[in-house]
Amino acid sequence: MRRLSTLMLFTAVCLVAISPLSLYAADVYEYDGVHSSVSFKARHLDISWIHGRFNEVQGKFSLDREDPTKSTFQLSIKVDSVDTANKARDEHLRQPDYFDAKQFPTIDFQSTSVKAVKGGYEVTGNLTMHGTTREITFVLLGGKEIQHRDTKRVGFSTELSLKRSDYNFDKSAIGPIGDEALIIIDCEGMRK
Amino acid sequence: MPDGWLFLQASLASAAISAALVVAGARVARRVSFVGAEGSALVGLVCGLIVGYAWLGFVWVWPPLNALQRLLQLILPAALLIEAAACWPAVPRRLIVGLRFALAAVTGRVLWQGSVYLDPARGGWSQAWALGTLLGCGGLLIGSWWALGRLLRRPAGTSVVAALGMVLVGGGVATMMAGYLKGGTAALPLAAAVLGSGLALSLVARGRSLDGPLSCGVLGLFGLLFIGRFFGGLGTPAALVLGLAPLLCWVSELSWLRPALKSRAGLIAALRLLLVALVLGAVLFQAKQAFDRDFRPLLRAVPVPPPPVAAALLDRP
Numbered sequence: 212m213r214r215l216s217t218l219m220l221f222t223a224v225c226l227v228a229i230s231p232l233s234l235y236a237a238d239v240y241e242y243d244g245v246h247s248s249v250s251f252k253a254r255h256l257d258i259s260w261i262h263g264r265f266n267e268v269q270g271k272f273s274l275d276r277e278d279p280t281k282s283t284f285q286l287s288i289k290v291d292s293v294d295t296a297n298k299a300r301d302e303h304l305r306q307p308d309y310f311d312a313k314q315f316p317t318i319d320f321q322s323t324s325v326k327a328v329k330g331g332y333e334v335t336g337n338l339t340m341h342g343t344t345r346e347i348t349f350v351l352l353g354g355k356e357i358q359h360r361d362t363k364r365v366g367f368s369t370e371l372s373l374k375r376s377d378y379n380f381d382k383s384a385i386g387p388i389g390d391e392a393l394i395i396i397d398c399e400g401m402r403k
Numbered sequence: 404m405p406d407g408w409l410f411l412q413a414s415l416a417s418a419a420i421s422a423a424l425v426v427a428g429a430r431v432a433r434r435v436s437f438v439g440a441e442g443s444a445l446v447g448l449v450c451g452l453i454v455g456y457a458w459l460g461f462v463w464v465w466p467p468l469n470a471l472q473r474l475l476q477l478i479l480p481a482a483l484l485i486e487a488a489a490c491w492p493a494v495p496r497r498l499i500v501g502l503r504f505a506l507a508a509v510t511g512r513v514l515w516q517g518s519v520y521l522d523p524a525r526g527g528w529s530q531a532w533a534l535g536t537l538l539g540c541g542g543l544l545i546g547s548w549w550a551l552g553r554l555l556r557r558p559a560g561t562s563v564v565a566a567l568g569m570v571l572v573g574g575g576v577a578t579m580m581a582g583y584l585k586g587g588t589a590a591l592p593l594a595a596a597v598l599g600s601g602l603a604l605s606l607v608a609r610g611r612s613l614d615g616p617l618s619c620g621v622l623g624l625f626g627l628l629f630i631g632r633f634f635g636g637l638g639t640p641a642a643l644v645l646g647l648a649p650l651l652c653w654v655s656e657l658s659w660l661r662p663a664l665k666s667r668a669g670l671i672a673a674l675r676l677l678l679v680a681l682v683l684g685a686v687l688f689q690a691k692q693a694f695d696r697d698f699r700p701l702l703r704a705v706p707v708p709p710p711p712v713a714a715a716l717l718d719r720p
Contacts (some may be wrong), residue, residue: 291526299697301690306635307469312467313634316519316526342468359450379468383460 237281238356240365240400242270248399249288254389261388265318267292272400274354274365279327284334284351286396288318308384309316315341331367341378347371361403368397405584409459414595421447421599429607440608441490444615445483447600452479454541455592466497470514470634471586474626478510479593482622486615497708505572507545510622511537514629544625547650551621554652555613562672564601564613566649566679567620574628574645580687580694583635586627593623624649641686651678676714 250264267289275281290312293294293304305312322336331352338347353367374390376382428443456475467473482553485506489499519527527533554563575590601616628646631637653677655664664670 228601272433289526297701298703302636303698303701306583307471307586307630308584311469313520329591379464382462383585 212395234335236275237275237283238274238363239271239400240363240402242268242286243364243399243401248396249286249398250395251392252395253392256387257389261295263293263295265289265292266294270398270400279325279332282322282325282332284320284322284325284336286320290316290318308381311341320347323379340373341380343378345377347373362401363403364399366397366399368395370395386396405588406577410588410591413455413458414591417451417592417595418457418599420454421451421596423447423602424450425600425603426607429604434554440604441612441615442487443611444527444600444604445487445490447482448596448615448619451596451599452592455595456589459592460586461589470518471589471628473513473516474623474630475589476507477513478622478626479619481506482618483615486618489612489614493507498510503548504545506622507548508541510544510626511540511629514626518634520633540625540629540693543646544621547625547646548618548621550650550653551617552614555617557656558666559668559675560613561602561605561653561670562598562668562675563649563652564605564616564620565672566675567624568598568601568653569676569679569683570645570648571597571620571624572630573629573648573687574624577641577645577686577690578631578635578637580690580698581631581636581638581641582698583631583637586630586635590623590627593619593627596648597623621649641690643684644682648679648682651675651682654678 231314247268248264249268250262252260254261255261265288268286269289270284270286272284273282278333283323290310291305293310293312295301295304304310307314310385318338318340320336320338322334324335326333331350331354333348333350335346335348337344349369349371351367351369354365356363356365358364371394373392373394375392376390423517424447425440425443428446429440431443461475464472464478465476467476482503485499485502488494488502515521515533519525520533520536521527523529528536551563551567554560571590571594575587575594577587578590579587581587597616597620601613601620604613604616625646628637628642632639632642654660655671655674
């Protein structure tokens with residue numbers, strides 16, 4: 212009898228432990244490159260903008276809706292995939308005067324802290340570009356999850372401004388192309 | 404955009420400082436020390452390089468982040484230290500040869516440090532391919548260094564340093580036109596310092612070893628072409644031709660040609676420099692064509708109006 216009641220107690224504890232409420236941990240999403248984009252624009256001669264994008268991006272983010280501070284965001288951009296719709300310019304951008312793709316093949320971001328704000332999340336993390344790591348903070352708008360066929364999807368967007376001179380880019384190459392670049396990220400994450 | 408006037412100023416400053424220090428050092432060396440002339444060439448080289456790169460606004464970062472910084476802050480200083488040791492008669496010659504060999508062997512590997520070429524996981528080459536390339540490049544460097552060193556001790560040895568300086572300038576321009584502006588610019592103070600110190604040394608202290616300027620020039624040329632090829636847009640054929648161009652100086656040593664030259668240093672030097680200049684001209688012509696095709700549309704220069712006579716001709720019915 213005593214053994215039975217111990218067994219029933221143990222079973223009850225297990226059931227509570229695996230109940231849906233307690234099971235709610237962070238949802239992990241893979242970056243969907245087909246429905247996402249990382250683009251940028253920079254001033255040319257201070258009179259117009261040159262636009263470009265990176266075509267090969269990988270990433271992952273986990274969203275803990277119960278405790279957003281436990282959410283994480285990670286992105287890795289392949290520098291070689293830079294695309295400004297001009298082959299010669301793209302090749303020039305890959306060279307050491309600019310991105311130096313053979314020495315620094317990726318631009319990486321790893322979040323260190325996240326907090327919920329109205330409309331999304333404020334994310335702080337380390338951005339490593341051109342061999343230099345700096346802390347940046349930006350607001351990710353979005354986070355609503357929908358079910359599409361058998362996949363759950365969530366979308367975010369953000370805009371941030373970076374200075375090339377902060378990341379050890381060659382200062383003599385900053386002139387015709389402005390120092391500041393605006394980065395626009397629209398991304399979707401998916402999970403089964 | 405490249406500033407030709409700034410490049411000229413930096414090169415002239417570099418050459419002038421190098422030459423002046425060599426001349427001053429040689430005068431002191433006559434009274435003070437046997438090794439002073441070679442030592443002053445090294446001092447001239449170092450000061451010429453520092454002045455030249457400072458004039459161009461090069462920024463020194465530690466630790467070096469990219470291949471060009473590793474070349475300028477690690478490889479060239481190591482070469483200069485070895486040549487400084489070579490100035491002392493007490494240092495065994497075999498040790499100096501061994502150190503030069505070791506430096507030549509590791510140069511490629513050092514320049515590739517942290518790059519994709521050494522990391523297959525980041526889209527780089529396989530280990531076998533990377534090792535094969537490093538061995539091949541190292542072999543070419545060692546072979547060139549040895550061959551040019553031998554030629555240095557024959558009549559018109561100074562022309563070898565002059566040819567090296569010419570190829571450095573040509574290689575720098577070719578690298579710039581291939582899209583790597585800073586890498587090409589780095590060749591100019593190096594060429595100027597090598598030429599300034601080498602030519603000054605041969606004028607004021609005849610018979611003294613030009614190994615210092617030669618080593619700096621050979622390693623600098625290899626390093627810049629290696630960086631231009633693997634990090635910039637310099638093609639493999641252009642890099643190989645430029646790297647091997649100084650070896651054309653050996654043409655003057657052909658058995659059927661030597662009697663005609665009759666050991667006249669001026670004639671030998673002229674032949675060597677002419678051969679190197681012809682090859683340089685061909686490489687730069689091809690580089691200019693590629694630049695006009697690929698990069699000139701990006702610059703989109705404002706059309707220069709034709710001169711009045713041409714405009715009048717054009718306006719004729």
